[in-house]
Amino acid sequence: MLFASLLLADCLTLGADASAQTTPPVAPRHVVAITFDDLPYVNEGAKTPVQAAVAAQHRIVQALRCGHVPATGFVNEDKVQALGPVGSRLLAEWNKGLLALGNHGYSHFDSNDLDVAGIEREIVKGEATIRPMAATAERGISFFRFPYNHVGDTEARRAAIGQVLAAHGYTLAASTIDTSDYMFNTAYEHAFAARQTAEMKRITRAYLDYSRTQIAYYDQLDRKVVGRDVPAIMLLHVNRLNAATIKPLLELFRSAGYRFVSLAEAQADPVYSAMPSVATKYGPMWGYRWARERHVKIDGRLEQEPPAWISAAVGDAAK
Numbered sequence: 001m002l003f004a005s006l007l008l009a010d011c012l013t014l015g016a017d018a019s020a021q022t023t024p025p026v027a028p029r030h031v032v033a034i035t036f037d038d039l040p041y042v043n044e045g046a047k048t049p050v051q052a053a054v055a056a057q058h059r060i061v062q063a064l065r066c067g068h069v070p071a072t073g074f075v076n077e078d079k080v081q082a083l084g085p086v087g088s089r090l091l092a093e094w095n096k097g098l099l100a101l102g103n104h105g106y107s108h109f110d111s112n113d114l115d116v117a118g119i120e121r122e123i124v125k126g127e128a129t130i131r132p133m134a135a136t137a138e139r140g141i142s143f144f145r146f147p148y149n150h151v152g153d154t155e156a157r158r159a160a161i162g163q164v165l166a167a168h169g170y171t172l173a174a175s176t177i178d179t180s181d182y183m184f185n186t187a188y189e190h191a192f193a194a195r196q197t198a199e200m201k202r203i204t205r206a207y208l209d210y211s212r213t214q215i216a217y218y219d220q221l222d223r224k225v226v227g228r229d230v231p232a233i234m235l236l237h238v239n240r241l242n243a244a245t246i247k248p249l250l251e252l253f254r255s256a257g258y259r260f261v262s263l264a265e266a267q268a269d270p271v272y273s274a275m276p277s278v279a280t281k282y283g284p285m286w287g288y289r290w291a292r293e294r295h296v297k298i299d300g301r302l303e304q305e306p307p308a309w310i311s312a313a314v315g316d317a318a319k
C-alpha cells in the first residue's frame with residue numbers, strides 16, 4: 001500500500017518537472033526496447049548494499065511505470081539470494097504491467113569458459129526465483145540474455161547454445177545499443193564513496209552526453225548494415241548511476257524521436273529471427289554481428305570511446 005501511494009505521488013512530481021524540462025514533442029520515428037541486466041542490483045563492493053538496491057530499484061521502476069515504458073529485467077539468481085527476502089520482493093515489481101522478467105543465468109557466468117552442460121546448469125538454476133514468480137502471474141520467461149553477450153566463441157559452442165536455448169523454450173535476447181554504463185558507474189560509485197558530489201555531477205553529465213552519442217551512432221550503424229530502420233534494444237544495468245539518471249536517459253530517446261516498445265515487440269522484427277550466425281569470443285552489439293554476416297565493411301574506430309578520464313577513474317577505482 002505504501003509503495004503504491006509513493007508511486008502515485010512520484011508520478012505526479014515527475015509530471016510537474018517533465019513539463020518544465022521536456023523538449024518539444026517529436027513525432028516518433030524509431031522504436032526502442034529498454035532492457036536492464038544484472039537484476040536485482042549490480043554490487044560493486046564486497047558487501048551487498050541492500051538499501052542501495054532498494055532505492056535504485058524504486059527509482060528505476062517508478063520512472064518506467066510513470067513514463068509507461070515497457071522494459072525487461074534480466075536476473076542473476078545469485079544476486080537475488082544475496083539480498084535475502086528483499087531480492088524477490090524487488091523482482092515482483094518486474095512481474096506486472098509493462099515490466100517483464102528475463103533470465104541472465106544463475107551467476108554472471110562467461111559462456112566462453114563453460115562446456116554445454118555447465119551453460120545449461122546456469123540457465124536452469126537461473127530460473128529458481130523467476131520461473132515460479134512469473135507462473136503466479138500466468139506469465140512465462142521468454143528471453144535469455146548471456147552475460148557479456150557471449151553467445152559462442154566457437155562454431156560448435158554457438159550451435160550448442162542455440163540448441164540449449166531452444167530446448168528450454170528461450171529466445172536469445174539481442175542488444176543494439178551499448179553505452180559502457182558499467183564503466184561510468186564504477187567511476188560514479190568511486191566518487192559516491194568519497195562523497196565527491198561535484199565529481200558525481202560531472203560523471204552524470206558525461207554519461208548522458210556519451211549515451212546521446214551512442215544512441216545516434218548505433219542508429220546509423222544498424223541502418224547502414226541492414227539497409228533500413230530496425231527496432232533498437234537498449235542495454236542498461238540496474239546500478240546507482242542509472243537509478244540517478246533514468247529520467248533524463250528516457251528523455252534522450254524521446255527527444256531523438258523514439259517510441260518505447262517491449263522486447264518481444266522489438267524482436268518480432270525479422271532481423272532478429274535468427275541467432276547470430278558468426279562465432280566470436282567478444283560481445284559486440286548486434287549491428288556489428290549483422291555487418292559480419294552480411295559482409296558489410298564497418299570502421300569500428302568511428303565509434304567513440306568513453307572519455308579517457310572515465311577510463312582513468314575506473315583504473316583508479318580498481319587500485
Ligand SMILES: [Zn+2]
Nearest residue numbers: 037038147148
Ligand atoms: Zn550482466
